[in-house]
Amino acid sequence: MKPALMLAICVVLLGACRSQAPSYPVAPVDVSGATVRDNALLGLAPEGVATLFTQALRSSRRFELKGEEGPREVRPWRLTLDVPFTREVLKDGDPRSYAEVGANLVLERFGGELPQHYEVVGLGEAPVLEDSPSGRQAAMRTALESVLRQVTDSAVMQLSALDRTDEVLVQELRADDTRVREFALRTLAERQHPAAAPLLMDRLKESSDGDVLRKTIGALVEMKARVAVPALIDLARGxxxxxxxxxxxxxxxxxxxxxxxxxxxxxxxxxxxxxxxxxxxxxxxxxxxxxxxxxxxxxxxxxx
Incomplete structure (x- = not known):
């Protein structure tokens, strides 16, 4: 088969796979946080950040933006984007400075038996190529666009995990991609699957971050995981x-x-x-x- 024909077939198959992947209805999309207001480094109003985020959602081809007043055949997800910080940092061994932008994306859905609430985070970075205000702003915009793609991809992974069976999620606990493993673990813990408890207990031993520890403890409590009690007792020491x-x-x-x-x-x-x-x-x-x-x-x- 000719290479050009093979490439064309691959493109068609990729498009077909994408079209078959589920799309998630979204309404509304909000941007919050003081960082996106009066931020000279970004040079964007909240509306500008919201526009870039909406573009990232559309580019993923996995989100369907619904109007606030439109029909609601399917319960939509509410997305709230927070940009907690924008900063310029130095890295060891690199003479350049880097622009960094953090993002937290909250996904919520109401109206079912229980409200659903998930959160994904990201960190975008880009080198400052020109030592000037315009150069810093350009780097900050690049970092922002990067982190918006990150949280969009992570949101797709989180919502996709909700659609998977327990058997598939257990297999994904061994995936190479750390994000796939994380969302599989989150979903199994939410479903109180026994495969989640040992991994959550490992996280208690490995993490020193207070927020991570509290979320892990909360997941174990939701699971009523008695096997985790000794690990929680050990965690109290010191x-x-x-x-x-x-x-x-x-x-x-x-x-x-x-x-x-x-x-x-x-x-x-x-x-x-x-x-x-x-x-x-x-x-x-x-x-x-x-x-x-x-x-x-x-x-x-x-x-x-």
Whole structure:
């Protein structure tokens, strides 16, 4: 087969695959945050940032922008873009400076059994090629366009993960792309799939970022992953009292004999009265929950 014909066939097949991929309805698209207002580095008003973001969404060919007043056959996703920072940085071993733009994109959908809420983040960067205000602004615009493509791609990955079966997501936990692994893990944790717990526990050991730790703890609590209780107990060692109180309540929410024993020990003997009080409160809540479950079970037995 001739190379030109082969190339043409590949292009046609690629277009067919794209056309078969699901598109996600979006309405509205909002831009928030003080960084996009009066930002001389960007030189763009919020409307300009929103226009660039809308272009990125359309270029992906995976989002369908709906009018605010149009018919809603399918529940649309609400997208809120925040640009928390724009900055110029230096890198080791490179004489140039770099423009960096951060972005957080929140995806929300309402109207079903439960509201859906997801967040993706990105960091765009570009070298400053000309040491002048216009050169810095050009680099900042390039970094902005880069991060908008990043969060758009990540949003597609997140929403695509929601459409996949558990079996496919478990396979994607071994994918080469870290983002694919992350969104597969998020979705499995949301579905309380047992394959997610060990990976979330590994994250507790590996991460030192407070936000990451709190999100991971929250996912384990949602899963009621009793296997994670020892890891949460270990995480409390050497932490400040405020964080220990958060862990105490998390352990109480998960429950189980090991959680109960830990809470009793902390309530009786921790050095900080506030932590003792938190453990006692979590323990009482755990007792009350257990009694409620037992009473419900007895009621079902009598009904049978």
């Amino acid at each position: 932490r400040d009292n405020g964080f220990v109180q958060e862990l105490v309540f998390a352990v109480g929410e998960i429950g189980g004999p090991e959680a109960e024993a830990y809470l009793y020990t902390v309530a009786q003997g921790h050095d900080a009265p506030a932590v003792q009080a938190a453990a006692q409160q979590a323990l009482e809540t755990l007792y009350a929950s257990r009694k409620h479950i037992t009473a419900e079970a007895r009621g079902r037995d009598h009904a049978d």
